[in-house]
Each structure stands twice: as C-alpha cells, then as structure tokens.
Amino acid sequence: MLFILMLGLAGAGAGYYLFYYKPQHELAQKENLPKDDPMLLEETKAQSDDLNVPILPEVMxxxxxxxxxxxxxxxxxxxxxxxxxxxxxxxxxxxxxxxxxxxxxxxxxxxxxxxxxxxxxxxxxxEQAPSITAEERYNTVLSYIADSDDLDLFEEIFIEKTEQLLTDGSCSPVDFKELGGWIRSVRYQDRDVYFVYCGGLNQSNKIYLNVQSGDIFYQ
Known part of the structure; x- marks a missing residue:
C-alpha cells in the first residue's frame, strides 16, 4: 500500500514539473532576458518571418x-x-x-x-523571352508568308513589312498563315500592290502594301 502511495506521489510530482513548473520557469527566463539577447532576437525573427512570408502570385x-x-x-x-x-x-x-x-x-x-x-x-x-538570332527570326517570318505571290521577286520587302505588322500588333502569325502570305491585288493594275487580311475577312481588315514605295495603307 505504501509502495502504491509513493508511486502516486511521484507521478503527481512529474506532472507538476512537466505541465506547470517547467513552462512557467521557461517563460520567466524569457521575460528576464535582455531585449538584445541573440537567442531571443533569433526566435522572434523566425516567428516574424513565418508570419510575413509573402505569397507570390502564380506565373501565368x-x-x-x-x-x-x-x-x-x-x-x-x-x-x-x-x-x-x-x-x-x-x-x-x-x-x-x-x-x-x-x-x-x-x-x-x-x-x-x-x-x-x-x-x-x-x-x-x-518565363523569359527566348533569345532569337536575326537569321532565326528571318526564317520564322518567311515561313509565315512562304506562299506569297511573287515571293521570289519581293522577299525582302515582304519580310520587312510582315515583321512591322507583327511587331506593332496589327497582324498575328495566324493571319499570314491562313492566306499563305501576301496576295497580289488585281485592283491596282498600274502598281505592284499586295494585300493580307488581319483580324478578320472584312474590307476593314484588308491591309495593302505597295512594294515599290514600301507604303502600307488601308481602303
């Protein structure tokens, strides 16, 4: 009986130490640390960092x-x-x-x-724009307009003006791919004029190019 009573007292003492005395003692030690104590500062910083970690938006x-x-x-x-x-x-x-x-x-x-x-x-x-050489870009743009009328005669001006329309957002690659490139206009018999549709197939979407002057114009 005495042995059981001693075991009970030992268990109660251990519980008091673990659940009351030790936490209170550690808290008192923290409160008595100087404000610039390295251990306290490090712990405080870690807790602050956990709370203030920015949530970055997903890359889209x-x-x-x-x-x-x-x-x-x-x-x-x-x-x-x-x-x-x-x-x-x-x-x-x-x-x-x-x-x-x-x-x-x-x-x-x-x-x-x-x-x-x-x-x-x-x-x-x-996530980063790829580095494209001038030759790669030239060949890429050429692939958009590979079926242009009279490409063998006006390849350079076609490439230049296609690149211009792509860069300023007037046209997209799919606009040129759908038609195969620049189409010769029968409306202008006295000039070498070609056209492409960008953004639709209405007259307002029709863009003309005079290959002699290099002018781009609309009707």
Missing part, C-alpha cells in the same frame, strides 16, 4: 520557347490542332491543368453544346 505569362506549339481544342495530346504558335510569341494562361495551359476563355458554339477553349502544352514554354 509565358513565351513560346519551342519552334512551334500546337493549339488544341482540349487539353489532350490527340485533340485536333487548329493553329500553331511560334517561338517568341507571348501567351497568357487563364489556368493550368495537368501539364496544359488554357489560353482563351471558354466558348459555347451552339445551344446546349459543350464548353470549349484553346489549350497548349506547358512543355515548350518559358
């Missing part, structure tokens, strides 16, 4: 780093590719999903139909 702006990337109608490798993006083009992602990025809002093309959007694989994208 990218550049195409691969030669070309297929734009698909769903985030699947076997989905239909309806256009291409080219190296150096900037893209904004609306969302990321299992290795794919959505680059357009959702659309419903018919009542009751499914929502569809444009998707590209994240592989082949870069």
């Amino acid at each position: 702006d990218y550049y195409v780093d691969a030669t070309t990337i297929g734009v698909r109608e769903s985030p699947e490798i076997n989905a239909f590719v309806h256009r291409l993006l080219y190296r150096g083009e900037k893209v904004y992602l609306y969302e990321k999903k299992s290795g794919w990025g959505r680059i357009s809002p959702y659309f419903v093309y018919q009542d009751g139909g499914p929502e569809v959007a444009e998707w590209i694989p994240l592989q082949g994208l870069s």
Whole structure:
C-alpha cells in the first residue's frame, strides 16, 4: 500500500514539473532576458518571418520557347490542332491543368453544346523571352508568308513589312498563315500592290502594301 502511495506521489510530482513548473520557469527566463539577447532576437525573427512570408502570385505569362506549339481544342495530346504558335510569341494562361495551359476563355458554339477553349502544352514554354538570332527570326517570318505571290521577286520587302505588322500588333502569325502570305491585288493594275487580311475577312481588315514605295495603307 505504501509502495502504491509513493508511486502516486511521484507521478503527481512529474506532472507538476512537466505541465506547470517547467513552462512557467521557461517563460520567466524569457521575460528576464535582455531585449538584445541573440537567442531571443533569433526566435522572434523566425516567428516574424513565418508570419510575413509573402505569397507570390502564380506565373501565368509565358513565351513560346519551342519552334512551334500546337493549339488544341482540349487539353489532350490527340485533340485536333487548329493553329500553331511560334517561338517568341507571348501567351497568357487563364489556368493550368495537368501539364496544359488554357489560353482563351471558354466558348459555347451552339445551344446546349459543350464548353470549349484553346489549350497548349506547358512543355515548350518559358518565363523569359527566348533569345532569337536575326537569321532565326528571318526564317520564322518567311515561313509565315512562304506562299506569297511573287515571293521570289519581293522577299525582302515582304519580310520587312510582315515583321512591322507583327511587331506593332496589327497582324498575328495566324493571319499570314491562313492566306499563305501576301496576295497580289488585281485592283491596282498600274502598281505592284499586295494585300493580307488581319483580324478578320472584312474590307476593314484588308491591309495593302505597295512594294515599290514600301507604303502600307488601308481602303
């Protein structure tokens, strides 16, 4: 009986030490530390850092780093590719999903139909604009207009003006790819004038180029 009583007292003493005396003693020690104590400052700094770690926004702006990337109608490798993006083009992602990025809002093309959007694989994208040599850029732009009328005669002026329209945002690569490049205008018989449609197929989207003067104009 005496042995059991001693065990009980020992347990109570241990509980008092662990759950009351030791925490109170440690607290008193902290309160008595000088304000510039290195241990206290380090602990305070660590706690402050944990509370003030900034939450950085997810990166959604990218550049195409691969030669070309297929734009698909769903985030699947076997989905239909309806256009291409080219190296150096900037893209904004609306969302990321299992290795794919959505680059357009959702659309419903018919009542009751499914929502569809444009998707590209994240592989082949870069947060930094890729370094492109002048030769690479020339060949890339040339690929946009490879089926232009009289390309063999006016390749340099076609390249120069195509680059100008791409740089100022008047046109996109897909505009040139859809037509194959610059088309000779039958409206101007006395001049070498060519045209391309940018942003649509209306007359207001038609951009003309006089290859002799280098002038770009609209009708």
